[in-house]
Every structure is written in structure tokens, then in C-alpha cells.
Amino acid sequence: NGSYSFNPDSAFDDLAAGESRNVTFTYTATDNNGAVSAPATVTITVTGTNDAPVAQAASVSVAEDAALLSGSVVATDVDANASLTFALSGTAPAGLTFNSDGSYSFNAASSAYQSLGVGQSAVLTIPYTVTDDQGAISTANLVITVTGTNDAPVAIANTYTTSEDTPIVVNAANGVLANDNDVDSTHSNLTAHLVNGPAHGTLTLNSDGSFTFNPTANWSGGDSFTYRTFDGSIYSAPVTVSLGVTAVADRPSLSLTNTALAAATDFQGAPLNGAGWSANINASSLNTGLGSNWNTDNPGGLLEIGTQATYMGGSSTNQVIELERNSGDASNLFTDITAKAGNTYSLDFDYSPRSGQTSSSGIQVLWGGNVIGTMSSNSVGFQTFHFDLSAPTDGTYRLEFKATDNNSTGGLLDNISLKNVLNVSNEDTYIPLSKIQAQLIDTDGSESLVVAIGNIPVGAILTDGNNTFTATPGATSATITGWNLSTLYIKPPLNFSGSFDLNITATSTESSNATTASSTQALTVNVKPVADGVRLIAPSELSVIALGNTSSSIQREVLLPVLASLNDNSETLTSVTISNLGTATLTVNGVVRTPNNGTITLTGTDLNYLDSMLLTVPTNTSSTATSSSLTITATSTESDGSTGSTQQSITLNTDRINASGSDANGNNSDNYITANTTTSRNGADGNDLMIGNNANNTMSGDAGNDVLLGNAGNDILSGGDGADRLEGGDGDDSLSGGMGNDMLLGGAGVDSLLGGDDNDYLDGGAGNDIGTSNAATLLGGAGNDIILGGIGNDGLDGGTGNDTLIGGTGNDYLTGGAGGDLFIWQRNDSPAGTQDVIRDFSQSAGDRIDLSDLLQGENDGNILNYLKVDIATSTLQVSINGSFAPNGTGTASPDLTIKLEGSDASNYLSSLGNNSTDIVNKLIAGADPTIKIDHS
Known part of the structure; x- marks a missing residue:
């Protein structure tokens, strides 16, 4: 009937969507009569459809840390010329790079797999898709198996620091392994192994990472060591550990030698030349250049020296001296010491009687010609003796050992040592100080050394013979680096006696970071009092x-x-x-x-x-x-x-005058003359006694040692030549001494006194003895005069010569005149508000001011409580009881002011400093201070 069937089987699978393929066949028709028709063609068109691709599963295996793995996944598609695209269904695992064409690479060295140990593996199932160009999808898995291997541990650098001369001691918890790691091993399996040690010290590195580093003594800087970490199979790469040693100043050594060798001998230098003894040893053989030389009064300067065995038995070859060389010799040994007053010495020596001669073995010790001890004993054997010696005055003192007899056999001496005890002497002298030994411990050149003496009493003078330092308030420490530390002397403040402690400090400074370290010792100075008169x-x-x-x-x-x-x-x-x-x-x-x-x-x-x-x-x-x-x-x-x-x-x-009555005028003999109110009286030559009548008398003694007594009234008295005594008494008197050492006493009233030539004594007494415009009326004239103003406002003028002026109470004007004059203020002289003036003060000419009796309780340390200087007016301000503030700038009103006038005064004060403190400290300083105070 012509029906047919057609199955477009797999042969057409390659047709993509939109493609077609024709299938033809021919056929004929045959009727029932067997007639066949002409052939005819049947065409069947097969139209293509899209076939989904097919993804293929894949599986690979790779070792950890292996080389980069490359591959591709595979998919099939029956559709001819189908275009396929590959993609991961999820996130790519670590190390995987997946491409759209299905190719991939895998890095098994990724850190994600480093923890895999030997025998361990990681299976990575990686789903992927393949999609054709029509959108059909297929899925499959790529499986990658990573097989573990042993990874090397990782050592990480560290840094540790310490101070110079201090070890670094690190426990395991903080050691070099503390921050090391191994991804496929536990930390406890790791051990540390030294590669190279440090260059500047010793290192002990323990396997657990703990270590001890002892840097080289006194070294500082950067150092390092290298080590590796081991996990039992593999070492890490070497890594460096940095070591930092911070410089630290080392405390310097400091010691004091409190004695100085003055003389010593142990007789070992005597040339016995193998003999047991010799009586022909020259005393000069004992001189070693240390201390004073030894000598003897024996003939030829010869001594007897022998071995200890010779004189005492036994076998000792120690050499000793037997003073009794030959019968009749001086039998002595001595040395001469040049000493300063107040020097103290320590004498030590060993003594023994000679065996078999104990009764004649006495020895005397003499110092400065005086016997200070006698040694004798009935027992043979050395005993040590000690004496403390002193030098009361400057001079040469002989230390002498002398036998008590000279029968040629006697006592023995050994180990004689005479030392000058330092740090002790008399007041107002330079006292030798201990020798200072100061040294750096760190001698690599990185440190410097400074030596200083502190706590120096104010007013004391420190010197080594070339350098000098004077302590003042606020400046009582001297840096003596570069001084001769073996020849230090200190002169205590004027008149100080007692003791004080100096602080000796040696300080090292590290140049790299300025750190310091110090050693300090106290040095006690004992000052023996000396009465100054x-x-x-x-x-x-x-x-x-x-x-x-x-x-x-x-x-x-x-x-x-x-x-x-x-x-x-x-x-x-x-x-x-x-x-x-x-x-x-x-x-x-x-x-x-x-x-x-x-x-x-x-x-x-x-x-x-x-x-x-x-x-x-x-x-x-x-x-x-x-x-x-x-x-x-x-x-x-x-x-x-x-x-x-x-x-x-x-x-x-x-x-004495034997006069029954008075004379009107004198003659050339001694006269007794009384005055009247109308006629002046003249004594002429001779020693005259002239007495006023309580009126206004005029009397002249002329030559001779006259006594003129004005009594009451305004008298004019003239002594003339000779050592006259003029007493004005009450009233406003005018007294003139003339030639000679006169004594002028003004008494009450406003008096005018003129000493004249020679060394006069003037006392203005009560009253304002001062002229117009504050002119002086108490005039010393020529000579070294003593002028006392007394009570009231007085004007004093010493004239030529080295005069002593004491203004007394009141506001006084003092003129020293030519020469070096002394201006004295006494206790109770200056009630509050007193204003005195020195009109011609000249320090360079020798003028000096004495406040030691006026001020109460002052000393070098607190003098700024008592004295200030008004620089602008050249005026000393005085607080008698020290009521100024300690810095010398207090607001308390001065009890007394002393204005210094004269061409030299202002320049002199300004030369001492630009502030009151500096000026006051210099005014009272030195052996001849400008202002005398009590210094202790």
C-alpha cells in the first residue's frame, strides 16, 4: 500500500539545531498486473535538534609542594562543531586555576596544604559544568588528591637587648623558637641549632631555644648569632638573631691614701754580700729615694747590719740593724724631716733585744731632740711599736734611734716607717690632703673621667700648687680633673678649727649616650685650733x-x-x-x-x-x-x-711739780699754770700742767710733755712739741696736739681735735664733733693715729699714715687719708638707721673695714644674711643680727649703711661682680679680706 517508516537514528545526531539532511529513496509501483511504474523519488528531510554535551569525570593525584600540575577536563557533544564552555560549579579551592576551555592548573605548594604530613592526603572534589552554545549543560567532577610531604620548619629573626656588662638570659618561652613554626609538625618537636656565634661575647644556645649571652666586659654595640630550626628531618634556612648591648658608664675606681711616706727602711738593701753581718755598711745604702735620707754619727757614717739569725738565732736571713756597732760609737740612726707647724706623723718600727744581751739592748727614740720612748725587753723577739708625732712649729725635726749604752752589743731594729698623716694640721695653714687615685674601669676609650671635690667650706681655698679654687656660697664644689691629685692642699676658712668632710667624687661618662656612674668617698679634714691672740x-x-x-x-x-x-x-x-x-x-x-x-x-x-x-x-x-x-x-x-x-x-x-701757787706763764722749767678768761697762757719749755677755770680758756703748752685740762667752757688747747695730754672737758673745744705722740680727749660738746705729727690718740667724746658740710674736725694729721668719734655725729680724718678710725654711735663721716687705714665698727656702735660714710675708701691703698665685733653670729656660710651691697650707690648695707633673706636680697631694713666714696671705691666694687652676692663673697674672702668678719 506504499506506507513506510523512517527512524532518524544516531546517524543524524551530529545535526545541530537548524541543520537538515535529506534522505531519499526511489520506488516503483507495481500493479496487480505486474506492471511497474516508472521510478519515483521520495525525499525525507531530517531537521537537526541540539544535543546536550556530556561532561566527563576526571581524577588526578599530586604530592604537596610538587611542581605546578596542569590538565584539562573533557566533555563530548554529538552535535558537530558544537562550542563548549567549562566552568566551576562553586568556588575554586586553594591553588586551582580553572579556565573556560576546561584547562586547569593546580599549585600543590599552596599554604592550604602545608599542614599535610607524610601519609596524609586531602581529596578535593571539584564539580564543574560544560555548556554548549545552545545552553545545554552537563555536570561532572574533577577530583584532585593532594598527598602530604614533610615541610621544612620556618625560623623567624629576633632581637634582644641588654646593658653593658649585663648578660642576656632568655628562657624557652621567650627564646628563639618562640616565634618559629612548622606547618606540618607540632612546635614541641622543633629544636634550635647554632650556626654562627656572636663576635663580642660568649653564647650558650640550648635546643629548646633558651640561651645565655655574656657580652665582652665593657663592650657595647650591636652583635648577632645565626641558628637553624630542626623538626627532626629538615632544617630551616639560617636566620639571624640581633643582640644589642647598650653602653653604660662603669663606676670608676676611687681610693684615697691618707699618709705620705716621710722616711722608711727595712735594711734589705744593705750589701752583706753573703756574710752574716757587717760593721762597715754605709748609711747611704739605706736611702732608696723614698722619703728622707738616713744617717748616723758613727765614724765614717758606718752602721752594723746583719741577718736576724746572727743576732737572734734561728735561720732567718731577714736583715736588721744593731745600733751598737763598735764600743764608744754614737750608736745612733737618724733622719731629718722638714715639717710645717701642725703636721702630724705616724711612726712604726719593730724592736727586739739581742739574744744573750737583753740587759744592754735598750734603745731610745727621740723626736726633735726629745726622748719620746725607750724600748727594752727581757724576751728576744720582734715587737711592733707605734708613736704619734707632731710638729708644733715650722722647722726641721730629727727622728733618732739611739742605744742607751755603746758597749757594741745591743738592741735590734727593723721595718722603720715614718709617715706624714694627711688631712690634719693647724688652722689658717694649708693642710695636705689624701692622694686621690681615680681610674676608669672601662678603658676602651668610650668613657671620660671627671674628678671633683664637693662640700668645701665657704671661704676655704683648694690648690695643687698650680690651680686654685676658693669656695663661696652656692659654689662649694671644684672639678679637679687635670690637677695634680697627689699634691692637693686645702686652707680652711680663716680661723676655722674643728673638722669637716669633703666629698671626693669620680664620675665616668659614656660618650655614646651620656650615661654616668660615680664613686664617692668622704675625706675628713681635722683642723687643730691655734690661738691667734x-x-x-x-x-x-x-x-x-x-x-x-x-x-x-x-x-x-x-x-x-x-x-x-x-x-x-x-x-x-x-x-x-x-x-x-x-x-x-x-x-x-x-x-x-x-x-x-x-x-x-x-x-x-x-x-x-x-x-x-x-x-x-x-x-x-x-x-x-x-x-x-x-x-x-x-x-x-x-x-x-x-x-x-x-x-x-x-x-x-x-x-711732779712742787708748786705752792700757779704761774701766769711758763718758763723753761716745769710750770703749774692756771688760766683766766682774759689772757692766753703759754707754758714755754718744760713739762707744764695747765688747768682751765671753767671758762673759755686759751692755753699752749709749747715744748715738753704737757698736760692741759680745759675743764668746762669752750677751750682752745695747744700741746706744742712733746707727748702731750689735752682734755677739753665740757664745751666746744679746739685741741691741737702738735709734735709728739699726743692724747686728745674732746669730752662733751662739739669739739675740734688735731693730732698733728706722730702717732696720736684722739677721742671726740660726746657731742657732734663735725664741721660745716660734714667736714672732719677730728684730725689725726701725720702718723699712725687712733681716732674715736664717740657719741654723736662725728667727722674723722686720719691724715697721712696707717690710721685706725672708730666712728662710734651716730652718723659719722670718716676719712682715712693717705696710707692703709682701718675702719672699725664695734658692738653697740650703730643703732638702727645709722648712716656712716667713708669719704676716701681705697682698697688698693690698704684700706680695710672691720665688722667682726659689730656683727653677731655671722660666718662664711650665712654672711649674705648680714651684708648687702647697693651697687648703684656703692653702699654697704648691714644687718647686725642677720635679718636679711639668705640670698642677700631681703626686704629687712639695714641697721647700718656704710657708703664708700672716693675715686677707687665704685670701680673696685664693680670689679668684684655685677650682683650683691658675688661682691659680698669676695669682700670677705682671702687672708687679708677687705671686710673682716668672723669666719666660723
Whole structure:
């Protein structure tokens, strides 16, 4: 019937969508009669459809850390010329790179697989898809198996630091392995192994990573060592551990030698030449150049020296001296020491009697010619003896060992050592200090050394002979680097006695970072007190003319004023003695003192009235003019009981006039003259006694040692030549001494005193003894005069010569005149608000100011509480009891001002500094300070 069927089987699978293929066949038709038709063609068109691609599963295996694995996944598609695209169904695992064409690469060295150990594997199932160009999709898996291998451990660099000379000690927890790792091994399996050690020290590296590094002594800088980490199979790459050593200054060594060798010998240098003894050893063989030389008075300078065995038995070859060389010799050994007053020495030596001669083995030790010890013993054997010696004065002191007999057999000596004990001597002297030994411990050149002495008392002077430092408030430490540390001396503050501790400091400084380290030692200086004596101020001459017969003479009294002040406030004024008085008496504080063998000694409260003593000559004073010399001795006592004395002589001129009545004028003999109100009186030559009548008298003594007593009234008194005594008494008097050592006492009133030539004593007494425009009316004239202003506002002028001026109470104007003058302010002289002026102060000419009696409680350390300087006006401001603030700038009002005038004054003050503190400290400094105070 012509039906047919057609199955487009797989043969047409390659037809893509949109493609077709024709299939034809021919056929004929045959009828029932068998007739066949002509062939006809049947065409069947097969139209293509899209066939899905087919993804193929893939599986590969790779070792950890192997080379990069490359491959491709595969998919099929029956459609001819189908375009396929590959893609992962999820995120690519670590190490995989998957491309759209199905190719891929896989890095098995990725860190994701480093933890795989040997025998371990990681299976990665990676689904992917393949899509044809018609969007048909097929899925399959790419399976990658990563097989584990052993990974090398990783060592990580570290840094450790320490300080110089300090080890680095690191435990395992903080050791070099602490930050190392191994991805496929536990940390506990790791061990550390040293590759190269450090260059500047020693290293101990333990397997657990702990280590100890001891840097080279005193070294600093950077160092390192290298190590590897081992996991039991594989080492890590070497890694460097950095070591930092920070520089630290090392504390320097510091030591003090408190003695200096003065002389020593142990007799070992004597040339015995193998003999047991020799009596022909020259004393010079004992001299080694250390300390003073040794000598002897034996003939030829020869000594006997032998072995210890020779004289004591036994076998010792130690060499000793037997002083008794030959019978009749001097049998001595000595050395001469040049010493300063106050030096102290330590003497040590060994002594033994000679065996079999103990009864004749005595030895004396002499110092400065005095026996200080005698050694003897009944037992043979050396004993050590010690003596402390001192030098009371400058000079040469002989240390001598001398046998007590000289029968040729006697005592033995050995190991003689005489040392100068340092750090002790007398006050006001340069005291030798300990030798200082200071050295750096670190000697690699990285450190520097500085040596300093601190806590130096204010006013003390430190020196090595070339360099000098003077301590002032706020500056009591001296850097002595570069000084000679073996020749240091210190001179304590003026008059200081006692002890003080110096601080010796050696400081090292590290140049790289300026760190420092110090060593300190205390050095105690002992200052032995020395009595300085007393400063005495008194008239040069006194004149007394008695009137009347020997049983009832009058006018026998004269003022004997003595001013005694201490040079050192640590001392006490203990006595004042007036000698060569004969039978003259002294009235002190209203009490008559009678001399004993011409001497009167005053002590206790009598010493408070020295400036008002009255000397009374006896009634039987000779009518023949006589001169004698009184001696005043003032004694002070130091804290240790030592004493010092100062003497001054006063010429006492005495005479007596046997007059029954007075004369109108004098002649060439001794005259007694009384004055009247109308006529001036003249004494002429001779020793005249002239007495005023309580009116306004004019009297002239002319030549001779005259006594003029003005009494009340405004008197004009002229002494003329000779050692005159002029007393103005009450009233406004004018006194002129003339030639000679005169004594002028103004008394009450406004007085004018002129000493004239020679060394005069002027006392203005009560009243304002001052002229118009503050002109001086108390005039010393030529000579070394003593001028006292007394009570009131006074004008003093010393004139030529080295004068002493004491203004007293009131606002005084003081002129020293030519010469080096001393201006003194005494206790109670200056009530609050006193304003004094020195009109011609010249430090270069020798002018000095003494405030030691005025100020109460001052010393070098607190002087800024007492003194200030107004630089603009060249004025000293004085607080008697130290009420200024410690920095010298307090607001307390001064009790006293002293204005320094003169062409030299302002320039001198400004040369000392630009502030009050510096100027004050320099004014009081030195052995001859411009301003004298109590320094301790």
C-alpha cells in the first residue's frame, strides 16, 4: 500500500539545531498486473535538534609542594562543531586555576596544604559544568588528591637587648623558637641549632631555644648569632638573631691614701754580700729615694747590719740593724724631716733585744731632740711599736734611734716607717690632703673621667700648687680633673678649727649616650685650733704731771683706754695684764687694783671695762721727769686650751711739780699754770700742767710733755712739741696736739681735735664733733693715729699714715687719708638707721673695714644674711643680727649703711661682680679680706 517508516537514528545526531539532511529513496509501483511504474523519488528531510554535551569525570593525584600540575577536563557533544564552555560549579579551592576551555592548573605548594604530613592526603572534589552554545549543560567532577610531604620548619629573626656588662638570659618561652613554626609538625618537636656565634661575647644556645649571652666586659654595640630550626628531618634556612648591648658608664675606681711616706727602711738593701753581718755598711745604702735620707754619727757614717739569725738565732736571713756597732760609737740612726707647724706623723718600727744581751739592748727614740720612748725587753723577739708625732712649729725635726749604752752589743731594729698623716694640721695653714687615685674601669676609650671635690667650706681655698679654687656660697664644689691629685692642699676658712668632710667624687661618662656612674668617698679634714691672740688698740704715750708734795700730790690720774678684740671668735679673751707699773694703781669699774711686783692681771668682768681704766701714779712720783714703758699683754684661749698673746707697749711719762701757787706763764722749767678768761697762757719749755677755770680758756703748752685740762667752757688747747695730754672737758673745744705722740680727749660738746705729727690718740667724746658740710674736725694729721668719734655725729680724718678710725654711735663721716687705714665698727656702735660714710675708701691703698665685733653670729656660710651691697650707690648695707633673706636680697631694713666714696671705691666694687652676692663673697674672702668678719 506504499506506507513506510523512517527512524532518524544516531546517524543524524551530529545535526545541530537548524541543520537538515535529506534522505531519499526511489520506488516503483507495481500493479496487480505486474506492471511497474516508472521510478519515483521520495525525499525525507531530517531537521537537526541540539544535543546536550556530556561532561566527563576526571581524577588526578599530586604530592604537596610538587611542581605546578596542569590538565584539562573533557566533555563530548554529538552535535558537530558544537562550542563548549567549562566552568566551576562553586568556588575554586586553594591553588586551582580553572579556565573556560576546561584547562586547569593546580599549585600543590599552596599554604592550604602545608599542614599535610607524610601519609596524609586531602581529596578535593571539584564539580564543574560544560555548556554548549545552545545552553545545554552537563555536570561532572574533577577530583584532585593532594598527598602530604614533610615541610621544612620556618625560623623567624629576633632581637634582644641588654646593658653593658649585663648578660642576656632568655628562657624557652621567650627564646628563639618562640616565634618559629612548622606547618606540618607540632612546635614541641622543633629544636634550635647554632650556626654562627656572636663576635663580642660568649653564647650558650640550648635546643629548646633558651640561651645565655655574656657580652665582652665593657663592650657595647650591636652583635648577632645565626641558628637553624630542626623538626627532626629538615632544617630551616639560617636566620639571624640581633643582640644589642647598650653602653653604660662603669663606676670608676676611687681610693684615697691618707699618709705620705716621710722616711722608711727595712735594711734589705744593705750589701752583706753573703756574710752574716757587717760593721762597715754605709748609711747611704739605706736611702732608696723614698722619703728622707738616713744617717748616723758613727765614724765614717758606718752602721752594723746583719741577718736576724746572727743576732737572734734561728735561720732567718731577714736583715736588721744593731745600733751598737763598735764600743764608744754614737750608736745612733737618724733622719731629718722638714715639717710645717701642725703636721702630724705616724711612726712604726719593730724592736727586739739581742739574744744573750737583753740587759744592754735598750734603745731610745727621740723626736726633735726629745726622748719620746725607750724600748727594752727581757724576751728576744720582734715587737711592733707605734708613736704619734707632731710638729708644733715650722722647722726641721730629727727622728733618732739611739742605744742607751755603746758597749757594741745591743738592741735590734727593723721595718722603720715614718709617715706624714694627711688631712690634719693647724688652722689658717694649708693642710695636705689624701692622694686621690681615680681610674676608669672601662678603658676602651668610650668613657671620660671627671674628678671633683664637693662640700668645701665657704671661704676655704683648694690648690695643687698650680690651680686654685676658693669656695663661696652656692659654689662649694671644684672639678679637679687635670690637677695634680697627689699634691692637693686645702686652707680652711680663716680661723676655722674643728673638722669637716669633703666629698671626693669620680664620675665616668659614656660618650655614646651620656650615661654616668660615680664613686664617692668622704675625706675628713681635722683642723687643730691655734690661738691667734688679741688685737690691741691703745695710746702710744701717756703723760701724767702730779701737783703738790710727796704726801698730798694731786692730778695723778690718767685715762688708760685699751680696746681688746678677738681675732678669732672661737677663742675667749681670758686676761689682760699690765706690767711695769711700779706702784701705780689701776681703777677698773670703780675698783682700785694694786699691782703685785708691778703687775696687774685683769680677768672676768673686769675685761668689760678696759676702755675706761684709770691709771694713778703714786704720791711720791719723782719731780724729775721720768719715762717708763708699760707692757699690756692680752691673752686669748682656744677651745683646746691653747693660748695666744698679744703685747703692746705704752710709754708712761711722769713728772711732779712742787708748786705752792700757779704761774701766769711758763718758763723753761716745769710750770703749774692756771688760766683766766682774759689772757692766753703759754707754758714755754718744760713739762707744764695747765688747768682751765671753767671758762673759755686759751692755753699752749709749747715744748715738753704737757698736760692741759680745759675743764668746762669752750677751750682752745695747744700741746706744742712733746707727748702731750689735752682734755677739753665740757664745751666746744679746739685741741691741737702738735709734735709728739699726743692724747686728745674732746669730752662733751662739739669739739675740734688735731693730732698733728706722730702717732696720736684722739677721742671726740660726746657731742657732734663735725664741721660745716660734714667736714672732719677730728684730725689725726701725720702718723699712725687712733681716732674715736664717740657719741654723736662725728667727722674723722686720719691724715697721712696707717690710721685706725672708730666712728662710734651716730652718723659719722670718716676719712682715712693717705696710707692703709682701718675702719672699725664695734658692738653697740650703730643703732638702727645709722648712716656712716667713708669719704676716701681705697682698697688698693690698704684700706680695710672691720665688722667682726659689730656683727653677731655671722660666718662664711650665712654672711649674705648680714651684708648687702647697693651697687648703684656703692653702699654697704648691714644687718647686725642677720635679718636679711639668705640670698642677700631681703626686704629687712639695714641697721647700718656704710657708703664708700672716693675715686677707687665704685670701680673696685664693680670689679668684684655685677650682683650683691658675688661682691659680698669676695669682700670677705682671702687672708687679708677687705671686710673682716668672723669666719666660723
